[in-house]
Amino acid sequence: MKPRNGHISDSCRPISEVLSLIGNKWTSLIITRLTEGPMRFNVLKRNVHGISQKVLTASLRALERDGFVERIEHPTVPPSVEYRLTPFGRELGEPLLALTRFALVNGARMEAARAAYDETHDIPAPGAEPRRKPIPLRLN
Amino acid sequence: MKPRNGHISDSCRPISEVLSLIGNKWTSLIITRLTEGPMRFNVLKRNVHGISQKVLTASLRALERDGFVERIEHPTVPPSVEYRLTPFGRELGEPLLALTRFALVNGARMEAARAAYDETHDIPAPGAEPRRKPIPLRLN
DNA sequence: CGGTTTCATAAAGGTGCCTTCTTGTGCTGT
């Protein structure tokens, strides 16, 4: 679950790390679920619809490694593993919530913008919008 | 630049769209730069270190399509194209900033957590941590 | 004995993002 940050400069490496983390298809969904309280593996799996077992395991491991999630393995049998947000994880949940709220509120606006764009830039026309006649003006 | 959201339920589709958007390797870096003011294509390219021309073009198009960025083509020669955040884009920049601030403040904490994790879960040892002896207890 | 439960891991395959390299446009300055 390493972010693809090959060329990112050192100063903003943590930024792009967090950004790819929450940009992952599933990570923020997991965090959001765990915001509601601790959960066992299979409960989480049922609540995060469509996630594969392998990816859920890997995502949780990554979150645990970064200190956002705590893994509590009850030595029963069959095994029972509980996952919960750490205080650090709850801190991350806060700006994440701000973003999801934005998405929820503005989803329609985004869709409208897309529709408008697709209409003006007639969608898959190969002869795309010939350039307006340039006026000869050297800039700079 | 379509997000990979195959199995996401309708209710949270805009959420995962926004999330993949800002989780893209470059998108939020671009937005952050544009927060500082309008910029021409090549200036942007120089400021977002390491981005390839192709991806910068594609990212800007996606942002324009979603209504976050405005593209202003001055009909000079050689062409001069200016990109700027729309008001909608500036709105998005706000929760994004909250997240980057979090990353900046807590980057060290994350790194420390990782180091601690790697030390306890001896890193790439194949014989990984044998399970504690389970106590026979049927749960529920 | 054989099937079930809970969690973890592995192999195989697909898909999309990203990178480098290359080509194109239309007027510029030399």
Added chain:
DNA sequence: ACAGCACAAGAAGGCACCTTTATGAAACCG
């Protein structure tokens, strides 16, 4: 005539991520 500039778009290839399917451990139950 020719190279250069500012921007765009294409092909080829790599790699990360994700999905499905299958396997394993270890004790339980019928």
